[in-house]
Amino acid sequence: xxxxxxxxxxxCLQKEGVEYIFGYPGGAVLHIYDALFQQxxxxxxxxxxxxxxxxxxxxxxxxxxxxxxxxxxxxxxxTNAVTGIATAYMDSIPLVVISGQxxxxxxxxxxxxxxxxxxxxxxxxxxxxxxxxxxxxxxTIKKAFYLAKSGRPGPVxxxxxKDISNQKADFAYxxxxxxxxxxxxxxxxxxQIKRAVQLLLEAKRPMIYSGGGVVxxxxxxxxxxxxxxxxFPCTTxxxxxxxxxxxxxxxxxxxxxxxTYEACMAMQYCDVLLAVGARFDDRVVGxxxxxxxxxxxxxxxxxxxxxxxxxxxxDVPVVGDLxxxxxxxxxxxRNSKQKTDASDMAAWWKQVDExxxxxxxxRYKNSTEIIKPQFVIEKLYEVTGGDAFITSDVGQHQMWAAxxxxxxxxxxxxxxxxxxxxxxxxxxxxxAQLINPGETVACVTGxxxxxxxxxxxxxxxxxxxxxxxxxxxNRYLGMVRQWQEFFHGNRYxxxxxxxxxxxxxxxxxxxxxxxxxxxxxxxxxALKEAFARKNDLVFMDFQTxxxxxxxxxxxxxxxxxxxxxxxxx
Amino acid sequence: xxHIISLLMENEAGALSRxxxxxxxxxxxxxxxAVAPTEDPTLSRMTIVTSGSDAVIEQINKQLNKLIxxxxxxxxxxxxxxxxxxxxxxxxxxxxxxxxxxxxxxSFQGRVIDVSDRTFTIELSDTCARLDDxxxxxxxxxxxxxxxxxASGIGRGERILKL
Ligand SMILES: Cc1cc2nc3c(=O)[nH]c(=O)nc-3n(C[C@H](O)[C@H](O)[C@H](O)COP(=O)(O)OP(=O)(O)OC[C@H]3O[C@@H](n4cnc5c(N)ncnc54)[C@H](O)[C@@H]3O)c2cc1C
Ligand SMILES: Cc1ncc(C[n+]2csc(CCOP(=O)(O)OP(=O)(O)O)c2C)c(N)n1
Ligand SMILES: [Mg+2]
Numbered sequence: 125x126x127x128x129x130x131x132x133x134x135x136c137l138q139k140e141g142v143e144y145i146f147g148y149p150g151g152a153v154l155h156i157y158d159a160l161f162q163q164x165x166x167x168x169x170x171x172x173x174x175x176x177x178x179x180x181x182x183x184x185x186x187x188x189x190x191x192x193x194x195x196x197x198x199x200x201x202x203t204n205a206v207t208g209i210a211t212a213y214m215d216s217i218p219l220v221v222i223s224g225q226x227x228x229x230x231x232x233x234x235x236x237x238x239x240x241x242x243x244x245x246x247x248x249x250x251x252x253x254x255x256x257x258x259x260x261x262x263x264t265i266k267k268a269f270y271l272a273k274s275g276r277p278g279p280v281x282x283x284x285x286k287d288i289s290n291q292k293a294d295f296a297y298x299x300x301x302x303x304x305x306x307x308x309x310x311x312x313x314x315x316q317i318k319r320a321v322q323l324l325l326e327a328k329r330p331m332i333y334s335g336g337g338v339v340x341x342x343x344x345x346x347x348x349x350x351x352x353x354x355x356f357p358c359t360t361x362x363x364x365x366x367x368x369x370x371x372x373x374x375x376x377x378x379x380x381x382x383x384t385y386e387a388c389m390a391m392q393y394c395d396v397l398l399a400v401g402a403r404f405d406d407r408v409v410g411x412x413x414x415x416x417x418x419x420x421x422x423x424x425x426x427x428x429x430x431x432x433x434x435x436x437x438x439d440v441p442v443v444g445d446l447x448x449x450x451x452x453x454x455x456x457x458r459n460s461k462q463k464t465d466a467s468d469m470a471a472w473w474k475q476v477d478e479x480x481x482x483x484x485x486x487r488y489k490n491s492t493e494i495i496k497p498q499f500v501i502e503k504l505y506e507v508t509g510g511d512a513f514i515t516s517d518v519g520q521h522q523m524w525a526a527x528x529x530x531x532x533x534x535x536x537x538x539x540x541x542x543x544x545x546x547x548x549x550x551x552x553x554x555x556a557q558l559i560n561p562g563e564t565v566a567c568v569t570g571x572x573x574x575x576x577x578x579x580x581x582x583x584x585x586x587x588x589x590x591x592x593x594x595x596x597x598n599r600y601l602g603m604v605r606q607w608q609e610f611f612h613g614n615r616y617x618x619x620x621x622x623x624x625x626x627x628x629x630x631x632x633x634x635x636x637x638x639x640x641x642x643x644x645x646x647x648x649x650a651l652k653e654a655f656a657r658k659n660d661l662v663f664m665d666f667q668t669x670x671x672x673x674x675x676x677x678x679x680x681x682x683x684x685x686x687x688x689x690x691x692x693x
Numbered sequence: 694x695x696h697i698i699s700l701l702m703e704n705e706a707g708a709l710s711r712x713x714x715x716x717x718x719x720x721x722x723x724x725x726x727a728v729a730p731t732e733d734p735t736l737s738r739m740t741i742v743t744s745g746s747d748a749v750i751e752q753i754n755k756q757l758n759k760l761i762x763x764x765x766x767x768x769x770x771x772x773x774x775x776x777x778x779x780x781x782x783x784x785x786x787x788x789x790x791x792x793x794x795x796x797x798x799x800s801f802q803g804r805v806i807d808v809s810d811r812t813f814t815i816e817l818s819d820t821c822a823r824l825d826d827x828x829x830x831x832x833x834x835x836x837x838x839x840x841x842x843x844a845s846g847i848g849r850g851e852r853i854l855k856l
Contacts, residue, residue, distance in 0.1 A: 250761070303761065305763055
């Protein structure tokens, strides 16, 4: 039977098992919206801004193992979506974004709401397509899902001109897909695996540095087995939090700009570093010249060869899918007669524990007068039993959430690491809540960030999403203020958030519950009350200490061992 | 160091801009870029002349391979290879200069392919360096226009880049 292009697109989504899509209608996608209207398998979530559609699809993907899907119109629809697409691209999140385009015969004529979607998104997608024939819709969408999820995941855009979505063709969804120029790797090279095992077993000061790749490949149990088998210290990047249980004694915390002292020092002074799905980001290794001053062997496992040896020299590169490579490593280690040297290990752990002691763990000076933001996160951890899905925005609150919520499962910590997009938190929580109904989802935000997508409180109302919003309201773009305090002579240029709305009333006007908390003693009761309300969105406006700073801190351009510890302790 | 990189990619609209965009977005040099379809019309072959440290060249190769439309990449400069660039040069050729211009053209194995009252148009195909030498031999004063295609490269003997 012949279907229209729009019907074909929707049938493709059904075939992919897509339960929810996030979108916003407009002229160029009217046919697709019409096709959505006439079925009830794929449910559409109407957001209030296209950026939020992409972040919601992104939160949906991060909190599950699925591909997130969004639908936007041409012109301003797709340009609004670009920030979301770039956010997903930087963190390698699998998304399929469908955008409408002006009719194919009008392309290039500066038609109404025309923008070169493929051109504008090219640098921030894994791949993109402009459909030119209705018969290409099904095979292209099939390819889009395959590309988004396989290899190094990422967003894929499919741009469909309006006339093509109304033309007819036979529908057949391909069972399989192959792209001759794209062949993602599976297992790692066995010689390299042997070399890696040799180095690991001979190491005197070994360190395991894991990242977002472990979460993306769902290899957290393999990583945990490996770390336990070897008995080495393990750190996870901001993107890897939860891939290894933060409560475990072999976990030394997050490395990098706001990582723990022990993680930074162990990264710097180890003699063998095993990097698993982590890409030596500048916020992690700081100054690469400084990092290279210490001699160490690096083993780097990544599915994307271009992540390897990009910023640091690598001795044993292993290209492959982490889950498979970690299994290969485990097998090789279990079969090996050689063991690590117990006295070397004991000496190394003694050193790591000394650093732990010196760093004093993550710490802050609590107060009975004013709410400390770290205290709110500690209480959030207790009240939710450490088991909630936590999304965050970008700034100081993000770092405190990362530091003080001890994530012990993968996919529970959802934040924008690579692009650092303020406005991510609330829409990402919507996606996470939809795919995890009945689970606790909280969004840790700041009074600055939340205002970048505050309109989504309306979407939350319409779709009954009982998210708990914790705004750590310090009346400042705190992360900016902190840099101005440290590096710009306390000149707080444009970082004070003046004329803030009354967030309690604002939440209420959207039909939610709002609470303002200004005393430390009220923090825990407020959280308990909020989380007890299983069916309501509760917006908590915590009036926190405006002068608080995030520590430890490796200042930009500095080396890992130049970390500054908390000043006032 | 100068590198000459050859690649095969899907002959699709936009494929060229993905390569060009990659170079500009990541700040890599392009000295020249030449592209045309191959005997298989679904594939295009591109030759890029670039330069950079070993680490940069390694990244360029990896980033090119990562492009979904790219099917194969070879750094020709890592082994024996041939390179040729086509150049058309229009020069001022008054009676007094004609003999000398012909002599230089011959010695570079070029051909005069168009003659007018006061101009010659010379065609030359050789390595990029030889083309530079030719231009130097003619001298800036006489040159009216130059058009160069950028290098095309191919491996020697059994060094073959294919799908
Ligand atoms: C305000 C702010 C402060 C920050 N401070 C810090 C900080 O102190 N510490 C910190 O760690 N980060 C920090 N970040 C985050 C930082 O910017 C980077 O986003 C982060 O460090 C990158 O994490 P990653 O190396 O784990 O890589 P990711 O970006 O998660 O990349 C994953 C890697 O895994 C690979 N991969 C994917 N799938 C597979 C697979 N199946 N098999 C094998 N490999 C795979 C990918 O190719 C990629 O190389 C901060 C961000 C912000 C916004
Ligand atoms: C869209 C966007 N614009 C600007 C920035 C730069 N930036 C990083 S953190 C920050 C301050 C965030 O303020 P707030 O949300 O109140 O969080 P706080 O740091 O106070 O906890 C800014 C402006 C950004 N990351 N994203
Ligand atoms: Mg703030």
